[in-house]
Amino acid sequence: MNNPLLPLIIAPGIVKDYTDYASEGRWVDGNLVRFRGPYPEKIGGWESETDYTLLGKSRSVLLWRMLDQTDNIAIGTHSHLYLIQAGIQYDITPLRATTDPMANNSFATVNTSATVTVTDVAHGAVAGDYVFFSGVSVFNNVTIAGEYLVQTAATADIFTITAGTTANATGAGGGAAAIVNYLISTGNENATGGVGWGAGTYSRGGYGSAVTGDVDMTVWSLDNWGEDLVATPTGGGVYTWDASVGVGTRAALLTNAPDSAQFVRTNPDIRHMSAYGAHTGSVADPMNVRWCDQDDNTVWASTATNTAGSFRLSHGGQIISTIDSRGGTFIFTDTSLYLQAYSRPPFIFNFQLLAHDISILGQNSIIEKDGIVYWMGEDCFCLYNGRVVQIKSPVRRYVFDNINKTHAAKSFIGINEKFQEIWYFYPDGANEEPNRYVAFNYGNTSPDVWLIGALTRTCWADSQLFIDTPLAIGSDGTFYYHETGVDNDASAINPYIESGVIQLKEQEGGVGGSLMLMDRFIPDATVTGNMKLTLSLAKFPQDTETTKGPYTITPTTSKVSLRARARQLRIKLESDAVGDKWTLGQPRYRLTKSGGR
16 A cells, blocks of 8 residues: 655744754755745845946935925935936035135046146045046046046145046146046045944943944935935935925035934934034034924024924943834934924923843844834844843854854845835855845734845835835945845846754654655645755764755646665755746655665
8 A cells, every 4th residue: 555645834934043852843054035824935035226326335315205206316425426317317415625726727637547646735635535526628548537536645636537538748738727526535444443332342442332333334314305415424414305396406515414424314303413422512422312493404503493403312332223103203313212302392202211131233224114123132132012022033043153243233124015024134154245035024913924035135115105026235336126026137036944953753743763665755836937845864863865856846747756774854945047937835745664774
């Protein structure tokens, strides 16, 4: 009599933090795979947008639609602020200075060299800054127009750039109508040595002192004041881009705003703008919160007749991040969590301390969904739903034991609402940019359905308004639309998922021990193209596994025939061709008892 076919039952979600046998009946590794209910499937693909060229590492993105239905995307990199309007990219990086006009013939070349020496008294530029030239006459086979990177700044009056062509003569030129615009100083791509508690050696700096490593990395905070863009680079000035003036202008300093801030947020409901880590007027204060007058973002000095004001938080060394949610704005310092809530005049805002002894990795490692705030701490995934909760995660040690702590502040969180997923991106090992992710399925009834994978991205925005799918930006500045098709442009994305040990028994719920002969595997999958199945079998836990396969599963594959004697089994599903798409269902297999040795 034929033995019955047994179902292959593997619980959803990936487990990385437990031993082999502690993870029995679970998935233990994977990449670019999600779960539809209990069943794994290949995630959607992504397509690049080649019309945009972004200089610098992108850390922030904001989408908004104006009243006339004009669509905008703002992107902040460590060196630039960009606007994409109606599909066209504009550089709206603020200027710090302009020389108009420059002195006659301020440019000098050397024959056969592309290096151009520029003379401008007290230019204030340093290597790595950007400058924008106009009105320069062509000379010595060199055309200078547009934006250039400052290569060297040997003196206060001289700097060099690299032209697009080599000079055919030595000498000066450029004429008397040249104009140079100096973009605000280029920010830091990476954090530089921390000086506070928790940075460097044990107890370096006093408890509560600012950890400046995270602050030094430039992240633009992006928000809207009406239709205008409000943009603040970490520790820099508060800038606005005036939508009524249009794309021909750059962002400019907001009148009377604090001289510097870590970041700025606006609240359209109560019509206030708040600056966090705001300059007091005398000194930069990493724990100071300042807000403008209601409906007037150019009034920041508090008087008896307006609603402008300030408040200094007392717990922590610096404000790291904020996010709006039900009831107000949650403020994270490096040690504590506050709630900033509107209280009407005369106090305007009250600040309630919600929790001590917490941590948060960086400005963008936080997100809000349905009134719940999620964030990445220094060694855990957390949420606030009325109290601080450490999320149960079977991949927590896998992430935080391997995260690159030097660059951990670059970690960020994105949401993919269509699939009810929260994605945590982080750099691991020696990687300096976020190159891996774990994702938590907040809509699944099981609390521990987590995904893992490799994907290099530096910022993310979910589908909204005029964007039908999530968009993200890679570390090389490439713009991507996710959940589009099944491939990486024209290349395969190579997803896989691998199970832990599965004990082979004569019947479901039976007791293992005997050797079993597996002679048939019945796949159950929805497949477009191909899916590959590999079986790894062993007689004892420490034995070398015998590998069977990979077997190619097509839409018409009814069974896989094989002969393998074993007590335990692992399976791996993968694909590696363009156009492949698959969802696993409920596979079955046939076993026959085959002795005790």
